[in-house]
Amino acid sequence: MSSKGMLIVLSGPSGVGKGTVRQAMLEKSSVQFDYSISMTTRNMRPGEQDGVDYYFRTKEEFENEIKNDGMLEYANYVGNYYGTPLKYVNEKLEAGIDVLLEIEVNGAMQVREKMPDGVYIFLTPPDLSSLRNRITGRGTDDSATIDRRMETAKSEIEMMKHYDYAVVNDEIPLAVEKIEEIIRSEHLRVPRVIDKYKKIIGDN
Structure with a gap:
């Protein structure tokens, strides 16, 4: 276990700012990880790039990946598929590299069943009114x-009980700092390091 990378799952309700926090971590984080880009069938938003923000695919292309067991998890959210390609995640973890997933709640529950030793972090809004303001401020959805x-979002917040940690996204730098603290602490947990020490004392 000590030689494998650690899976970090960042999740939460739509509009809570998962993508913004993830981008801030990629730009400024003091912890090392690779980001696993999700795949989606939703339309590309202004400023987004294929292969950077998401892999943008047609419904048919996405469903072919599902049929070929190419997805670690996937979900249909408000009429669009979202999911995580499996191959990339496995390759990085086996190489000893931490992998960050930024995914929807339903997808996170699928991953938890398959990879229970991951670190599951729920990003939550300060309150529902601020969440509505964020979603409205995108200008991409009708009323x-x-x-x-x-x-x-209300039903997703109820799913928080299935996560290991909850981080309030009131200020992005503070949220990033808390997530970094969680990752550093998780690397010190005995189940993640005990194999290394068994080797040191010759207990094979």
């Missing part, structure tokens, strides 16, 4: 879609 997202 009916926003209402659906808010209802989904």
Whole structure:
């Protein structure tokens, strides 16, 4: 276990700012990890790039990946597929590299079943009104879609009980700092390091 990388799953309701926090971690984080880019069938938003923010694919392409067991997890959210390609994650973890997933709640629950020794972090808004303001501020959804997202967000927040940690995204630098502290602490947990020390004392 000590030689493998650690899987870090960052999740939370849509609009909470997962992507913003993830980008801040990639730019400024003092902990080392590789980011696993998700795949989606939703439309590309202004400023996004294929292969950087997401792998943007058609519904048919995504469903072919599912049929070929190419996805670690996937979910259909508000009419679009989101998911994590499996090959990249396995290769990095086996090479001893930590991998960060930024995914939706349903997908995180699928990953937890397959990889229970990962670190599961729930990013939560300070309150529901701030979450609605963030979703509305995107300018990409009509009022009916926003209402659906808010209802989904309420049920997703209830899923927090299945995570290891909860981090409030009130200020991005503070949220990043808390997540870094979690990652550093997790690397010191006995189940992650005990194999190394068994080798030191010759207990094979």
